[in-house]
Amino acid sequence: MADRRTVLVIDDEEAIRDSCRQVLAKAGYDCHTAVDGIEGLHIAHQVEPDLILLDLMMPGIDGLEVLRQVMQTHPNTVCIVITGYATIESAVDAMKQGAFDFLPKPFTPQELRLIVTRGLEQRRLLLETAELRAEKERMKEYFITIVAHELRSPLLLVKQYLDLIVGGKMGTIDDMAREMLEGAHGTLTGLLGIIADWLKLARINSGDIAGAMEETELWPVLETVVEEMQPFAKDKNVSLRLDPPPESCVVNAHAESMVVVFKNLISNAIKYNREHGTVSLEGLCVDGNLRVQVRDTGIGIPEKELPFVFEDFFRVTSSQTADISGTGLGLSIVKKIVEGHHGTVEVQSTEGEGTVFDVQLPLLSCEEKMEEEDYD
Numbered sequence: 469m470a471d472r473r474t475v476l477v478i479d480d481e482e483a484i485r486d487s488c489r490q491v492l493a494k495a496g497y498d499c500h501t502a503v504d505g506i507e508g509l510h511i512a513h514q515v516e517p518d519l520i521l522l523d524l525m526m527p528g529i530d531g532l533e534v535l536r537q538v539m540q541t542h543p544n545t546v547c548i549v550i551t552g553y554a555t556i557e558s559a560v561d562a563m564k565q566g567a568f569d570f571l572p573k574p575f576t577p578q579e580l581r582l583i584v585t586r587g588l589e590q591r592r593l594l595l596e597t598a599e600l601r602a603e604k605e606r607m608k609e610y611f612i613t614i615v616a617h618e619l620r621s622p623l624l625l626v627k628q629y630l631d632l633i634v635g636g637k638m639g640t641i642d643d644m645a646r647e648m649l650e651g652a653h654g655t656l657t658g659l660l661g662i663i664a665d666w667l668k669l670a671r672i673n674s675g676d677i678a679g680a681m682e683e684t685e686l687w688p689v690l691e692t693v694v695e696e697m698q699p700f701a702k703d704k705n706v707s708l709r710l711d712p713p714p715e716s717c718v719v720n721a722h723a724e725s726m727v728v729v730f731k732n733l734i735s736n737a738i739k740y741n742r743e744h745g746t747v748s749l750e751g752l753c754v755d756g757n758l759r760v761q762v763r764d765t766g767i768g769i770p771e772k773e774l775p776f777v778f779e780d781f782f783r784v785t786s787s788q789t790a791d792i793s794g795t796g797l798g799l800s801i802v803k804k805i806v807e808g809h810h811g812t813v814e815v816q817s818t819e820g821e822g823t824v825f826d827v828q829l830p831l832l833s834c835e836e837k838m839e840e841e842d843y844d
């Protein structure tokens with residue numbers, strides 16, 4: 469029978485093994501037994517059971533250790549621990565380590581059948597969830613391919629044609645046509661910007677950044693970003709300054725992604741600022757973290773909107789933001805990148821006064837740096 473469910477009983481008491489085997493075989497399950505943890509792990513690798521009934525108190529490696537190893541290698545296998553009333557506390561420990569439930573000794577055949585049925589239902593749900601997750605990953609990959617190749621490439625081609633026409637390379641065009649084509653060019657450029665953001669987001673989700681991180685002195689990276697953003701600040705009559713931290717700040721980071729993070733935060737701090745406002749970046753090393761605060765004197769964010777600012781496509785809609793363009797993806801990209809670096813980003817804001825975005829990244833400690841150098 470192809471989908472006959474497999475149950476493994478690991479218990480050093482022969483009587484328990486025999487009675488479980490009888491009850492479970494009668495209920496139609498394919499039942500295996502093991503006399504201790506070592507044999508249990510061996511059979512678990514061979515038969516990949518749907519469910520394991522596991523005694524906690526066994527000679528040799530105990531049930532908790534078996535559970536830990538099974539959870540590591542077969543996270544979708546459901547484990548139910550068998551325990552005496554005196555060891556209820558260990559049963560609680562086992563549940564914290566991923567056991568689905570516990571069955572106190574002595575138990576009746578009816579209790580055994582019931583708990584196994586519930587455990588197998590849990591197994592079905594776990595497998596279904598794993599399958600849906602895999603499907604979501606496949607769809608994401610498909611989405612990236614479609615957006616990157618089928619949508620972006622032809623749009624880029626159209627933009628190149630428009631570049632030539634608007635740039636006068638194809639001869640003169642009358643003013644009305646020029647105005648329309650420039651409008652089309654602007655719209656297309658905006659659309660390509662959104663697509664670039666989407667792709668960035670999808671790629672961050674696919675975990676590309678983790679593999680590209682290296683020892684990075686962050687402050688020179690920020691100096692370059694601030695330099696590049698100065699023209700935008702001047703355009704809005706906003707002063708932009710960088711206050712470096714007193715000591716050197718080496719973090720494990722992907723420099724290009726850090727540029728994306730701080731460009732987004734500075735761009736927001738400028739965009740949502742007021743005339744003659746200020747934007748400052750302050751660095752601080754605290755508790756093993758590098759903390760960079762991007763502080764502005766802008767319009768602020770209403771308190772009720774604060775929990776949503778890091779969500780995809782979220783934008784505050786108010787008369788003050790109506791004329792400011794954006795897609796609402798900037799901060800969600802920032803959060804994903806920072807979290808991909810094992811850091812955090814938080815926001816505090818007061819309407820009418822300003823906003824502070826607080827990025828914290830784990831500093832590479834001296835020992836870690838030395839270890840890496842030794843390795844080199």
Ligand code: ATP
Pocket residue numbers: 732736737740741764766767768769777782783784785789793794795796797798799800823
């Ligand atoms: P883009 O994707 O182009 O960055 P965006 O700036 O609208 O578009 P986010 O950067 O994700 O999107 O910001 C989300 C929203 O949070 C913004 O629309 C704005 O309403 C609010 N916001 C973000 N930063 C600030 C800030 N420094 N001051 C005030 N409001 C802000």
Ligand code: MG
Pocket residue numbers: 732735736794798799
């Ligand atoms: Mg933004």
